[in-house]
Amino acid sequence: MTQAKTPLKKNFPVFDCDAHINDPYEIWNKYVEPQYRDLVRHSYWQDEKQAILNGRTVAIGGASYNFPGYNPICIAGPGMNKKIMRKLQQTPLTPDQKTYLEHRGAYDPHARLKDMDLMGIDQVLIIPTMMVANFPYIENAEGAYALTRAYNNWATDFCAAVPDRLFPAGWLPLQNPGYTVQELERIARKGFRVALVRPIDARGQYPNRIFPILGSGTIRNTMDKVYRAFEETGIVVGMHTFPALPAEPWPVPVSPGELIMRTGDQFIGGRMVDGQTLSFIFEAMTWLAQVLLSGFLDIYPKLKMAIFESNSSWVPELLEHCDRLFKLYANERRVKTDRLPSEAFYQQCTIAFESDETWTFRQWDRFENVGIWSSDAYHHDGADSWSAMREMNEIGVPGPVQEKLLGGNARRLYGIEGKMFVTEEPKQIPRPDWFPKPEEIAAFAESEADPRAHGKTGFSVSKMDPRFVLEMLRNF
Numbered sequence: 001m002t003q004a005k006t007p008l009k010k011n012f013p014v015f016d017c018d019a020h021i022n023d024p025y026e027i028w029n030k031y032v033e034p035q036y037r038d039l040v041r042h043s044y045w046q047d048e049k050q051a052i053l054n055g056r057t058v059a060i061g062g063a064s065y066n067f068p069g070y071n072p073i074c075i076a077g078p079g080m081n082k083k084i085m086r087k088l089q090q091t092p093l094t095p096d097q098k099t100y101l102e103h104r105g106a107y108d109p110h111a112r113l114k115d116m117d118l119m120g121i122d123q124v125l126i127i128p129t130m131m132v133a134n135f136p137y138i139e140n141a142e143g144a145y146a147l148t149r150a151y152n153n154w155a156t157d158f159c160a161a162v163p164d165r166l167f168p169a170g171w172l173p174l175q176n177p178g179y180t181v182q183e184l185e186r187i188a189r190k191g192f193r194v195a196l197v198r199p200i201d202a203r204g205q206y207p208n209r210i211f212p213i214l215g216s217g218t219i220r221n222t223m224d225k226v227y228r229a230f231e232e233t234g235i236v237v238g239m240h241t242f243p244a245l246p247a248e249p250w251p252v253p254v255s256p257g258e259l260i261m262r263t264g265d266q267f268i269g270g271r272m273v274d275g276q277t278l279s280f281i282f283e284a285m286t287w288l289a290q291v292l293l294s295g296f297l298d299i300y301p302k303l304k305m306a307i308f309e310s311n312s313s314w315v316p317e318l319l320e321h322c323d324r325l326f327k328l329y330a331n332e333r334r335v336k337t338d339r340l341p342s343e344a345f346y347q348q349c350t351i352a353f354e355s356d357e358t359w360t361f362r363q364w365d366r367f368e369n370v371g372i373w374s375s376d377a378y379h380h381d382g383a384d385s386w387s388a389m390r391e392m393n394e395i396g397v398p399g400p401v402q403e404k405l406l407g408g409n410a411r412r413l414y415g416i417e418g419k420m421f422v423t424e425e426p427k428q429i430p431r432p433d434w435f436p437k438p439e440e441i442a443a444f445a446e447s448e449a450d451p452r453a454h455g456k457t458g459f460s461v462s463k464m465d466p467r468f469v470l471e472m473l474r475n476f
Contacts, residue, residue, distance in 0.1 A: 015407035018374035036146035043143025076382030077103035078118035109161035119384035136202035170195035188233035199287035284310030295335030313359035355388035
């Protein structure tokens with residue numbers, strides 16, 4: 001029999017710097033301005049039936065019917081952990097059971113507050129999900145701008161339900177730098193503290209293109225004015241990565257993580273290397289290395305940047321490597337800077353970490369002032385703050401440092417007043433009879449931990465991520 005853990009208590013407010021909603025259909029059917037609805041329908045449209053990109057490509061939209069088991073975008077709520085979710089992934093579920101596992105807080109602000117109380121989260125930054133995956137591939141800049149306004153207006157209303165606990169991250173129409181500047185100025189007036197950028201080369205728009213580009217006798221718009229607007233508005237750059245499976249076919253790679261998909265064995269039915277394993281980290285490392293080695297942060301000295309959903313234990317090694325290269329290639333550098341990459345990082349950047357990043361906790365002195373905790377709820381790898389505290393306690397992270405990592409650093413970055421609503425971990429969350437019992441979960445986890453046991457698992461197409469299925473079908 002498994003032994004129940006003693007409930008934890010906390011005496012400081014926890015700020016969740018990266019938690020998600022499952023982009024609700026009302027963004028499209030209610031918040032897109034009527035005069036732009038047809039344009040958005042041919043740019044990126046999502047409804048109860050499907051998600052369509054550029055009027056031609058079916059995309060994953062986050063609906064339950066996209067997934068053979070539970071919806072992985074809405075699963076990681078109160079009392080859930082990776083062992084439970086892994087067990088449920090291998091369990092046949094009825095429609096009612098799937099509905100039970102789909103947390104309404106992914107759509108409803110009041111339902112979210114109840115979940116936050118149980119998860120030990122006092123305040124949270126709300127971030128979209130499939131918008132991060134699909135939106136960068138929109139071809140029509142006007143359609144992208146109209147959908148951006150719709151999302152940001154929806155996010156404003158969602159968070160206005162409880163404005164001292166829910167905070168929106170803005171979305172941007174990076175297809176057009178001029179529109180992006182206008183939207184940054186607009187959401188700054190609304191009180192947004194963060195706006196999101198994904199570091200990929202979708203449609204030839206990698207976000208480090210800040211110098212003039214000559215072509216056909218004209219000078220193309222660059223991202224320089226965008227980063228100037230970030231500085232002027234004080235909005236934080238939220239660099240958010242994602243799995244690298246392209247939303248629609250493209251002749252060249254657009255994400256550093258695409259190599260994972262191109263070299264994995266998913267096409268021969270073997271043991272797949274999922275794009276989620278390294279894609280997030282590859283996108284983040286590529287972006288951060290360019291930022292640090294190029295002198296980018298010296299061009300924009302007032303810029304503040306947070307790197308989301310990319311783990312964090314790799315940061316110290318990358319900083320040491322960049323410091324060495326910075327000296328080695330000093331003659332090739334075009335931008336004058338007096339700071340080492342590590343110095344620039346610690347002065348202008350922060351990095352999100354999740355609850356199970358043991359190596360980050362062991363290096364807590366490297367992250368004390370730049371680490372910001374994220375639940376990543378309700379995504380399938382999400383977790384509550386209690387599990388992070390328990391892990392830190394076991395490693396011996398000092399209490400004042402935990403307070404910084406779990407909220408203080410994020411609130412300082414965003415300029416948000418901390419408020420505490422939760423002080424004690426719930427003892428037990430009531431579950432229906434069909435829900436796996438602690439003994440079942442423990443036995444399953446022990447079996448799963450045996451590397452020799454995995455060969456006994458039968459391959460089933462029904463359990464494949466539907467994104468892989470769609471990718472394979474594109475060849476026929």
